[in-house]
Amino acid sequence: AQRVTQPEKLLSVFKGAPVELKCNYSYSGSPELFWYVQYSRQRLQLLLRHISRESIKGFTADLNKGETSFHLKKPFAQEEDSAMYYCALSGRDTGTASKLTFGTGTRLQVTL
Amino acid sequence: DVKVTQSSRYLVKRTGEKVFLECVQDMDHENMFWYRQDPGLGLRLIYFSYDVKMKEKGDIPEGYSVSREKKERFSLILESASTNxxxxYLCASIGAGGPNEQFFGPGTRLTVL
Incomplete structure (x- = not known):
């Protein structure tokens, strides 16, 4: 079975402070990891995926297979980063590779 | 521009009513999904479909059914709505060929009285 854990329901930081949203996963095979974001009154959208190894809106995330983690980081938080963030996993070697398992989400609140 | 649309943004129904939630995508995607999103529980998969007339149960299928008669449309049915x-409810779609970006609809907030 695959599982995604986001231990923090709410993360509150000051503008300009570093951000780290934690994500740990459990999966026996080769996972694909994603971060999705939902801004207020907007639909859920992909922020980044580990295979792309890209930085989106200043956010990065590195897959650590040893620690089974995929933490989302940003060096300097901005007010517009305030949103709900979901970590998600896809089991690449299952028959339904497009199926995602989501974590419970972390609300990031950036204050002045 | 990719589009996933859902028939209603807000819906209020009474206990015991039959409820239909419709989702349409215009990207010719094979795979479609229905999730429910609850505070503290995240997104939980109800049902998904990887082809027309094909469906598979997700993690919480009890009390729900689905229909996919056409590739672009995926319906979620609550046979007898309950307050819980x-x-x-979020609909999503993705093309075939493995892990990739799921595109989400705007969501339908259903209230059952």
């Missing part, structure tokens, strides 16, 4: 089905 009050939630935000």
């Amino acid at each position: 089905q009050t939630s935000m």
Whole structure:
């Protein structure tokens, strides 16, 4: 079975402070990891995926297979980063590779 | 521009009513999904479909059914709505070929009284 854990329901930081949203996963095979974001009154959208190894809106995330983690980081938080963030996993070697398992989400609140 | 649309943004129904939630995508995607989103529980998969007339149960299928008669349309059915089905329902789609970006609809907030 695959599982995604986001231990923090709410993360509150000051503008300009570093951000780290934690994500740990459990999966026996080769996972694909994603971060999705939902801004207020907007639909859920992909922020980044580990295979792309890209930085989106200043956010990065590195897959650590040893620690089974995929933490989302940003060096300097901005007010517009305030949103709900979901970590998600896809089991690449299952028959339904497009199926995602989501974590419970972390609300990031950036204050002045 | 990719589009996933859902028939209603807000819906209020009474206990015992039959409820239809419709989702349409215009990207010719093979795979479609229905989730419910609840505070503290994240997104939980109800049902998904990887082809027309094909469906598979997700993690919480009880009390729900689905229909996919055409590739672009995926319907979620609550046969007899109950108050514990009050939630935000999200539809998503993705093309075939493995892990990739799921595109989400705007969501339907269903309230069952």
